Amino acid sequence: MRRKIEKSDAEWRAQLTPEQYHVTREKGTERPFSGDHRVTDEHGIYHCVCCNAPLFENEHKFDAGCGWPSFDRPLVSGCVEEHPDTTQGMQRTEVTCARCNAHLGHVFPDGPAETTGLRYCINSVAIQFHAGE
Template sequence: MQDNQLSASQIAQLTESDWRERLDDESYHILREKGTERPFSGIYVDNDDKGVYRCKGCGVTLFTSENKFNSGCGWPSFDQTINDSVVEEHLDTSLGMHRTEVTCRNCGGHLGHVFPDGPQETTGMRYCINSVAIELDTSDK
């Protein structure tokens, strides 16, 4: 476990007040209230730095820069997670749409959505993730 990664027992003890203290307002809104940042506004949309992307809520590694691609959708896009156990997928029918929401399995934070329109030469999936829900760790390239 990374030094900044929260364990399941630590997460279970956090109140919503604790989450508000841990996260800035925009990250809280997205991770805890299932919000979405404006397209093309996030710091990782056009970022090509190498490293791993961690959940901003709990520090779990979610994606690698090797799986990031430019989808043109306005949010950072990845064709796969670091492994199958780091996220959970849920049906999202909000806003009159049928989408698949992606949450961090460790802390339950809302990350974004996954769509089956990614690069066909790899997985065919596009994990469309809010920049404020993740942090790039360049020390773990």
């Protein structure tokens, strides 16, 4: 397991835009349909906006109709971590970057039944698309 990246709040604030900081370091949520939720057939990998770790593959993205980018699995097992989240009166599972603890979104058990059955519902400001990878 790779060493965790740890930075101070001031370092993250200097590196990230205010919206990226709010979502990834303060567990915020972007407005639905505000980001890169559309499905394309382009090859590429989504990386963590904080530490550049590769996290999701465009081929695993699907249209969940929820307004956030949705994937049926992470790029490799262990590149994201999952934590129980009972905030806002809901039972959810939070998804974070395994390398830098960035908050990415949540995983729900209502994904496509023909593949994993999981929906990784991710804030698009938390990930950056690298085409052609």
